[in-house]
Amino acid sequence: MKVAIIYGGKSSEHEVSLVSASSVARQIDKSKYEVSLIAITKKGQWFLQPESELERIVNDEDASFTIIEDEKNALCVVPGLAKKSFVLPNQNGKSLDIDVVFPVVHGTFCEDGTLQGLLEYAGLPYVGCGVMASAVTMDKEKTKQIWEQSNLPVVPYKCLKRCDLADSKKYDALVLETINTLHFPLFVKPCNAGSSVGASKAQNEKELSLAILDAFNYDNKILIEKSINAREIECSVTGNVEIESSEDDANKVKAYVPGEIAPNHEFYDYDAKYNDPNGADLLIPANLSDAQIIEIQELAVKAYKALDASGLSRIDFFINKDDNKLYLNEINTIPGFTSISMFPKMCEIGGLKYKDLIDLLLTEAVNRFKAKDALKTSR
Numbered sequence: 001m002k003v004a005i006i007y008g009g010k011s012s013e014h015e016v017s018l019v020s021a022s023s024v025a026r027q028i029d030k031s032k033y034e035v036s037l038i039a040i041t042k043k044g045q046w047f048l049q050p051e052s053e054l055e056r057i058v059n060d061e062d063a064s065f066t067i068i069e070d071e072k073n074a075l076c077v078v079p080g081l082a083k084k085s086f087v088l089p090n091q092n093g094k095s096l097d098i099d100v101v102f103p104v105v106h107g108t109f110c111e112d113g114t115l116q117g118l119l120e121y122a123g124l125p126y127v128g129c130g131v132m133a134s135a136v137t138m139d140k141e142k143t144k145q146i147w148e149q150s151n152l153p154v155v156p157y158k159c160l161k162r163c164d165l166a167d168s169k170k171y172d173a174l175v176l177e178t179i180n181t182l183h184f185p186l187f188v189k190p191c192n193a194g195s196s197v198g199a200s201k202a203q204n205e206k207e208l209s210l211a212i213l214d215a216f217n218y219d220n221k222i223l224i225e226k227s228i229n230a231r232e233i234e235c236s237v238t239g240n241v242e243i244e245s246s247e248d249d250a251n252k253v254k255a256y257v258p259g260e261i262a263p264n265h266e267f268y269d270y271d272a273k274y275n276d277p278n279g280a281d282l283l284i285p286a287n288l289s290d291a292q293i294i295e296i297q298e299l300a301v302k303a304y305k306a307l308d309a310s311g312l313s314r315i316d317f318f319i320n321k322d323d324n325k326l327y328l329n330e331i332n333t334i335p336g337f338t339s340i341s342m343f344p345k346m347c348e349i350g351g352l353k354y355k356d357l358i359d360l361l362l363t364e365a366v367n368r369f370k371a372k373d374a375l376k377t378s379r
Contacts, residue, residue: 001033002036002083002096003034004101006104007037026057036096036098048086049068053068081123098124103128104334139221141223144157153299155327155329157224188215188222192219199215229321235255237254237314253301258297259282260287284346299315
């Protein structure tokens with residue numbers, strides 16, 4: 001089977017994507033899959049990468065991808081050509097032969113349904129959530145609204161839009177209402193960003209104003225949440241919600257052993273995740289009772305199904321240290337995929353090795369595509 005691994009992208013998580021994709025390319029079973037590398041630059045240009053780049057990554061466990069921008073290998077996508085949709089216009093229209101796509105691209109313009117929509121038009125199977133689930137889960141407000149409608153517990157929050165800044169009286173009233181309802185300390189974050197980019201904690205009104213302005217640098221809509229004295233718990237989930245079958249393990253929705261993030265910073269911010277090697281302790285499995293593990297796994301599956309997710313997701317939770325109450329925090333539909341990332345590590349503790357995880361996700365992608373392709377599109 002011929003697999004295209006796509007990575008990079010225009011988002012603020014570009015560098016994270018290069019590291020994640022390197023791990024996938026290094027671990028994918030080369031005896032089963034023929035791999036092509038497609039890199040997206042920060043400007044949004046697509047380039048087929050030379051075979052030497054894959055060889056470099058495979059032979060160096062500490063290396064991560066760089067993007068080689070060779071105009072000869074500039075790539076475009078021609079909708080409707082299915083396996084032949086990736087075209088090299090500067091090579092007389094030569095096309096790649098691809099069976100399934102593995103997107104390892106985090107953040108906006110990639111994880112938010114835009115890339116998924118392009119691949120749908122192209123007629124290609126791809127790993128992960130579909131267009132709707134990808135778009136909804138990228139928006140933290142919409143995700144919370146769906147979970148609330150499904151009677152699932154979320155952290156209390158308020159949402160502000162950029163247009164609220166234009167009317168100073170309205171803005172002041174919204175901020176005051178937020179403070180009086182949620183109380184300090186508060187967390188502020190962009191609604192459509194990942195890896196804690198633009199997220200900060202505010203202890204007073206001055207810090208809140210600065211945090212709001214910073215979050216608006218990354219999105220036109222921001223979330224303000226009540227600060228929970230919390231343990232941060234994560235749970236990996238795989239499976240295809242719409243075609244789940246008890247007779248087919250590849251499509252079955254399954255939650256794995258939960259892990260815990262124990263930050264050594266005030267909270268698990270971008271620096272703690274990616275810049276400080278001692279930024280947090282990753283505890284896998286988390287120190288939880290059997291009853292707590294079951295509760296988290298069951299809630300993770302409910303949260304996944306409520307959003308019609310498919311392929312994979314990492315569901316993030318808070319456990320309030322004061323009363324042990326469990327809250328859903330976020331969902332990440334293309335989580336970090338390095339060999340030490342929480343998602344594959346939690347799967348591995350649950351008995352699914354990294355290489356087998358990749359195999360499962362590719363199988364899920366093909367199954368979901370076949371099921372959708374069999375549907376009638378006209379009468």
